[in-house]
Amino acid sequence: MLTPFSGVLYLSIVSMWAFQMSNSWALSSDSMSIYDVLSSHGLPVGLLPKGVKNYTLDDSGRFDAYLDQACNAKFESELYYDRKLSGWLSYGQIGNLSGISAQELFLWFPVMGIRVDVPSSGLIHFDVGVVHKQFSLSMFETPPNCTASDHPPNFEDVGLIRKSDGYLPYRSDEGDCARTETLCSS
Template identity: 50%
Template sequence: MSMAFFNTFLSLFLLLSLLSLSSPHSLSSSSSIHDLLRSKGLPAGLLPDEVKSYKLSENGLLEVFLDGPCLTKYENRVFFESVVRANLTYGSLIGVEGLSQEELFLWLPVKDIIVDDPKSGLILFDIGVAHKQLSLSLFEDPPHCKPQGGLKLKKHVRKEKGFESLR
């Protein structure tokens, strides 16, 4: 009887071990996302410390979940929504959603983040209207991101008082 118990225990242990290895793309540690970025040729500091979990699908879609919307600064201010999505390939995040950068008092969505040549020391940010090259050294360490409640930057448009409102 004890041999049957041992075989059952061993089978259960092996099954649980295999299950834990079968889903390496769904991790919940914020340090794990930073390790993933490094393994893909990107600096760890592209995402803040406040990442609570992430999912990486087999087709390369990366979904990063933060504690909430937050604001940080590299060279300029950067706004992270609660969920940031992008297609992750070696050296790039393409089709980024949920990340905006302040440029000359305007908030512009970051479309792509690319490290073509790590030896150049530069990282390229495609902000739609322009491509901006920044020093990779700005992104070495994950920044602290300050909570911004329900702030939606896309809705922050200055309303002008028109002629009609002055009557």
């Protein structure tokens, strides 16, 4: 028969067990490096450069990783890493990524997502918005050295890129010239 005292004792034991389990989980996640976390999610550890000292990871997969300084790393192309990197981790991919930019020709593009094929094809895919780049997975086996760097140029600041509201301008004085392929004289 359950007495009030045994109910309190049972509740106390269950609470202490739950507290101990949550503490042991927190200790194990604190003792894991961000590189261990990447590996446990099926991602190569070389996605992030050497020198990530601190990171947070919540139960939903949201992470923030911190570098001492912004830096560049060289792969097949150059990658820029902000001081703060963030995104959503799930098995084999990082989504909603911020803090990493990739250079293509002379332009820098933000890397918005990274994924590996499951089962592995030996390729890793980078979503840089306008282009999906794929690289050999072997390029990312070890964290790269990273050299201190300023942020890549922000092309919006220098007027090379202008944000648009999605509407093309149409002036009423253009008549049909703007809507046809015929040449109109001024």
